[in-house]
Amino acid sequence: MPSLRHTIADDLRGQIFTGRLKAGERLPSEPRLAADYKVSTPTLRNALSLLQAEGLIEKIHGKGNFVRHPLRRLTYTGGRLTPDADLHVTIRTTHLRARGDLIPLLKVPSRTPLTEFLYLTHQGQRPHSLARIYVPRDLGSAQLLWRRSGVEESRDKISARRPTPEEASTLRISSTLAVLSITRVSTDTTGRVVEAALLVLPSDRAEALFVTHNTANARGQYG
Template sequence: MIDPVPSLRHTIADDLRSQITTGHLKAGVRLPSEPRLAAQYKVSTPTLRTALSLLQAEGLIEKIHGKGNFVRQPLRRLTYVGGHLTPDEDLHVTIRTTNLRARGNLISLLKVPSRTPLTEFLCLSHQGESPHSLARIYVPRDLASAELPWQRSTAEQSRNQVSARLPTPEEAFALRISSTLAVLSITRVSTDTTGRVVEAALLILPSDRADALFITHHATDEKGQEG
């Protein structure tokens, strides 16, 4: 079987990928302008952009609006285990707090009446200047306090729903990722000992830096072990 001839965009992407992985193009370096690169490879600007989009989807470069395309710093991988992201000292988190009222899917997630007062914590983690993950955490206003939701111990049980999808335009912009890079979307609902929902978290983890670890505990039949 004869291998198909690689397309121009793949040939360009292969060349730039090789320059990045061998260190010829170092992390943080700004690539030449798109018209200049297109002229260098003797292709149209749209063809050049499709080649760059392949590298953006792999997490090798990032496009910063108004500045250009840059070789990405090697990113730490995020591990989601036991209902939470494992802590990483190299990441810092910016948090924006907003008061709002329950509407849409928040009503069913938190099991509250429409327009119930809520507090939203918008959390964006960074490694250096690069955004790393995005989370929106919703808590009933009467449970909100000076402590952040993940610092409290009121939650007794968490239910996690995990799916893979393409990011929304807002998510792609906030995380500075390509709209073609899949994200791991996690919806976590936490309840207390009475069954009341105390927190609903919507986490977005880019697939080029995320792992999810699930651990299953098997209950033993104590009666079967006795006698």
């Protein structure tokens, strides 16, 4: 027994996939759609919220509901994202001092001088994903620091979560669309943390891939 909102969402989803509703296009207003489908506005809005959680539409207060442009799906592989000519990256550099979670992450004392690189990736005008990279400021030139050699080990911790309100607005995604959160900590031969990267990749446009060789670690135990 399909609920009304799912029926409506299925219909609109179909229109998006078949191209009857094109990327960037504005949907009819909510009262209009509610009348078309012969449902109340809360029910119609409920249907739209399903599509929003899937990343198919974007709601803009005061303007309307818009079909999202499908964004390129990136693969994060062993510390790097697949480069893509369509994607434009802006980097903002900030100096700050270690506090909160950064202290255990970088294994530095409180208030240690750090450099933050804020990577914001756009595809055209649309925000795609973001990353924050922290480096102890005494490690040398800030210019291409993240390309340095001397990294002996990297640990990638991957989890799924909902975006913070700031992330949701920066990336213009629904707060109900999950993100892949990747924390990568790189250490040198002495065990010192050289860099910590916090990536936020919306789940509709990113996946991570890790390749492991050597038999020793490849035996599974899925308990």
